[in-house]
Amino acid sequence: MVAAETIMTALDAGGYRVTSPRRRIAQLIAEMQGRFTADQLLSASRRHRYGIGRATVFRSLDVFSALDLVERVDLPSGEHAYLACEPAHHHHVVCSRCGQAVGVPEGELGELTAALREVSRRTRYQIDSHRLELYGICPDCQAASADQNPTTATLS
Amino acid sequence: MVAAETIMTALDAGGYRVTSPRRRIAQLIAEMQGRFTADQLLSASRRHRYGIGRATVFRSLDVFSALDLVERVDLPSGEHAYLACEPAHHHHVVCSRCGQAVGVPEGELGELTAALREVSRRTRYQIDSHRLELYGICPDCQAASADQNPTTATLS
DNA sequence: ATTTTTGCAAACCTTTTGCATGGAA
DNA sequence: TTCCATGCAAAAGGTTTGCAAAAAT
Numbered sequence: 001m002v003a004a005e006t007i008m009t010a011l012d013a014g015g016y017r018v019t020s021p022r023r024r025i026a027q028l029i030a031e032m033q034g035r036f037t038a039d040q041l042l043s044a045s046r047r048h049r050y051g052i053g054r055a056t057v058f059r060s061l062d063v064f065s066a067l068d069l070v071e072r073v074d075l076p077s078g079e080h081a082y083l084a085c086e087p088a089h090h091h092h093v094v095c096s097r098c099g100q101a102v103g104v105p106e107g108e109l110g111e112l113t114a115a116l117r118e119v120s121r122r123t124r125y126q127i128d129s130h131r132l133e134l135y136g137i138c139p140d141c142q143a144a145s146a147d148q149n150p151t152t153a154t155l156s
Numbered sequence: 157m158v159a160a161e162t163i164m165t166a167l168d169a170g171g172y173r174v175t176s177p178r179r180r181i182a183q184l185i186a187e188m189q190g191r192f193t194a195d196q197l198l199s200a201s202r203r204h205r206y207g208i209g210r211a212t213v214f215r216s217l218d219v220f221s222a223l224d225l226v227e228r229v230d231l232p233s234g235e236h237a238y239l240a241c242e243p244a245h246h247h248h249v250v251c252s253r254c255g256q257a258v259g260v261p262e263g264e265l266g267e268l269t270a271a272l273r274e275v276s277r278r279t280r281y282q283i284d285s286h287r288l289e290l291y292g293i294c295p296d297c298q299a300a301s302a303d304q305n306p307t308t309a310t311l312s
Numbered sequence: 313a314t315t316t317t318t319g320c321a322a323a324c325c326t327t328t329t330g331c332a333t334g335g336a337a
Numbered sequence: 338t339t340c341c342a343t344g345c346a347a348a349a350g351g352t353t354t355g356c357a358a359a360a361a362t
Contacts, residue, residue: 017316017361032342053319058352074230078327079351093281102279111271120291123258125249127292136274136283163328173341195326209344235326293336295346 004030010067010074021052029070034100035081035092073133095138104134158225158240160186167224177208181216190256191237198304251294258292264298 007026011018029036037055044053045052061082062071069085071092083092083101091104112132122129163182167174174307184200185192194213201208217238227239227248239248239257246262268288276283 001327009264019317019361021318037351040202051319055319055353060315070233073233074234076228076230077350078230078236080234091191093275093283094281095281102281104275104279112268116290118314119249119260120292123260124295125251125258125290125292126298127249127290129289129291131289133287134272134281134283135285135287136276137282140278142282150267175336175342177343191327207344209346210326211328211345212343215342 007064007067007069008071011063016063016067021050021056022060023061024048024052025057026064029064029084032084035073035083035094037079037081038132039079046050049094063145087152091132091134093134093136095136100138128151158186163220163225166225167219172219172223177206177212178216178219180208181213182207182220185220185238188240189252191229191239192238193235193237196233247288247290249290249292249293251297254292256296258294266290267308274296 001008004023004026007029008018008023016022023042024045028041028048030039031044038054038061041061042052042054042057045057060069060070065072065082070083071085073081073083073092073094075081083094085092085103092101092105094101112130116127116130117124160182162178162265163185166175167178172178179199182302184197184204185254186201188196191298194217197217198208198210198213203215218226218228221228221238225240227241229239229248230239239246239250241259248257249260250257268286271285272283275281
């Protein structure tokens with residue numbers, strides 16, 4: 001969970017203007033659970049009757065992700081989803097049923113970096129970035145499916 | 157590198173019809189180096205003056221990937237790329253400059269599964285799939301950039 | 313006063329779909 | 338002969354862009 005004001009501060013520090021649409025979008029993001037798409041953000045904004053245009057939502061997400069306030073993940077469906085992220089978490093586990101996401105503490109994937117070094121040595125590729133996405137069923141959904149059928153995922 | 161005939165055999169075994177467009181697309185894929193997009197495949201097909209439609213390229217890629225002959229990866233740009241893959245390799249290292257890809261032998265990421273188990277225990281998520289993409293510079297491009305400036309990547 | 317940001321609408325791009333035709337089994 | 342597969346063109350997503358008006362510094 002990121003505080004909206006954190007985003008405002010970062011905007012200012014980054015030399016971006018602190019505007020009302022950005023403030024409102026930041027607010028909406030702070031209220032989001034798990035991952036969300038630009039479209040969901042737009043819908044939320046419309047429910048609140050903010051007069052924010054589609055383009056502004058996309059442009060704000062670009063700015064926020066340039067500031068590492070939000071992480072953009074590429075969904076197989078071709079659309080993009082975003083995760084509000086605390087700085088330091090570089091990976092997430094996403095529930096493939098409800099979309100709720102939790103951060104993975106950096107230390108827990110320590111073995112990964114060792115593995116990458118090995119791959120780098122063997123392939124002779126100079127590996128400088130990686131993308132790891134974990135998918136599974138969150139505790140809530142596991143409990144839910146204990147006595148009822150799996151429902152359709154929120155987001156393909 | 158997959159042989160086009162391997163694809164034909166798999167098609168047949170999978171109960172799909174062996175058609176001329178599919179044969180030609182398989183041939184083109186066999187000639188591809190590293191990753192490629194549906195559009196690149198379509199262009200190649202046009203250069204050869206095969207009369208293959210856009211839809212058929214997409215539909216063939218769907219079939220091939222259902223048969224695990226090709227792996228679909230989601231690019232940040234929103235388009236999809238494909239990798240011809242030998243069965244057994246489940247990860248790839250992709251050159252972010254030229255797009256050339258090599259498979260990562262399963263065993264080398266053994267530490268990863270241990271790490272996932274740990275994440276699963278801590279988060280209580282039932283992790284059932286993951287996606288790992290490694291990016292770096294391939295040996296050729298490293299050599300090339302030793303005495304000249306980095307060129308623009310083939311594929312964003 | 314300047315420069316960034318916004319909203320709107322249209323443009324873009326990749327991928328998908330409907331449907332009549334053509335080809336495989 | 339019976340389905341499956343193809344091509345075409347149009348539709349459908351999600352995302353981006355041009356531009357004049359509005360807001361921030």
